[in-house]
Amino acid sequence: xxxxxxxxxxxxxxxxxxxxxxxxxxxxxxxxxxxxxxxxxxxxxxxxxxxxxxxxxxxxxxxxxxxxxxxxxxxxxxxxxxxxxxxxxxxxxxxxxxxxxxxxxxxxxxxxxxxxxx
Amino acid sequence: xxxxxxxxxxxxxxxxxxxxxxxxxxxxxxxxxxxxxxxxxxxxxxxxxxxxxxxxxxxxxxxxxxxxxxxxxxxxxxxxxxxxxxxxxxxxxxxxxxxxxxxxxxxxxxx
Numbered sequence: 001x002x003x004x005x006x007x008x009x010x011x012x013x014x015x016x017x018x019x020x021x022x023x024x025x026x027x028x029x030x031x032x033x034x035x036x037x038x039x040x041x042x043x044x045x046x047x048x049x050x051x052x053x054x055x056x057x058x059x060x061x062x063x064x065x066x067x068x069x070x071x072x073x074x075x076x077x078x079x080x081x082x083x084x085x086x087x088x089x090x091x092x093x094x095x096x097x098x099x100x101x102x103x104x105x106x107x108x109x110x111x112x113x114x115x116x117x118x
Numbered sequence: 119x120x121x122x123x124x125x126x127x128x129x130x131x132x133x134x135x136x137x138x139x140x141x142x143x144x145x146x147x148x149x150x151x152x153x154x155x156x157x158x159x160x161x162x163x164x165x166x167x168x169x170x171x172x173x174x175x176x177x178x179x180x181x182x183x184x185x186x187x188x189x190x191x192x193x194x195x196x197x198x199x200x201x202x203x204x205x206x207x208x209x210x211x212x213x214x215x216x217x218x219x220x221x222x223x224x225x226x227x228x229x
Binding site: 047096105 | 122140152156158163164165169170171175176207209215216217218219220221222223
């Protein structure tokens with residue numbers, strides 16, 4: 001059974017760096033066909049994909065956020081870590097991590113609501 | 119900037135059939151964009167319904183089906199149930215830039 005869970009701070013100040021962890025079980029992030037992605041959703045708005053890491057350690061970032069993002073994996077801990085620098089109130093929203101294979105983004109975490117406010 | 123467009127809202131009667139569509143600003147949606155569809159209810163994480171145009175997950179109810187229609191990806195719900203009231207998002211994969219883009223979502227009301 002595949003599960004994912006996001007963890008990290010729920011409140012950050014503007015200009016600070018956000019670090020989120022996605023802890024997963026039920027799969028191994030070691031092959032090219034498996035990946036973990038990050039998707040966010042501002043309150044009352046739609047979904048935005050912005051980062052992904054493959055089991056090969058290949059990484060993808062959305063063009064709009066690329067300069068602020070770093071995604072890494074710790075295979076031994078079954079975790080994916082995302083850092084986003086220079087946080088702004090517009091970055092407020094729920095952040096989800098999701099498992100991806102040839103079957104698309106099939107399993108999702110419950111999400112973590114991050115508020116950016118001074 | 120690539121934009122993926124969905125109907126903002128649709129209404130359907132219980133037992134009826136409704137089709138949601140997903141268009142790409144780059145041109146026709148084809149299977150090469152690997153359309154995915156998700157259902158999201160308030161306060162919940164999205165739930166995957168369809169991948170690679172028309173493939174269902176093991177948990178996807180039979181009344182949901184995916185297809186390509188008129189240059190768009192389409193999600194059809196046949197025999198709509200009250201519990202299908204939700205927001206539906208499509209997701210397209212742009213292999214050239216290796217990026218994924220969500221549509222803005224369709225709020226489906228069952229009335």
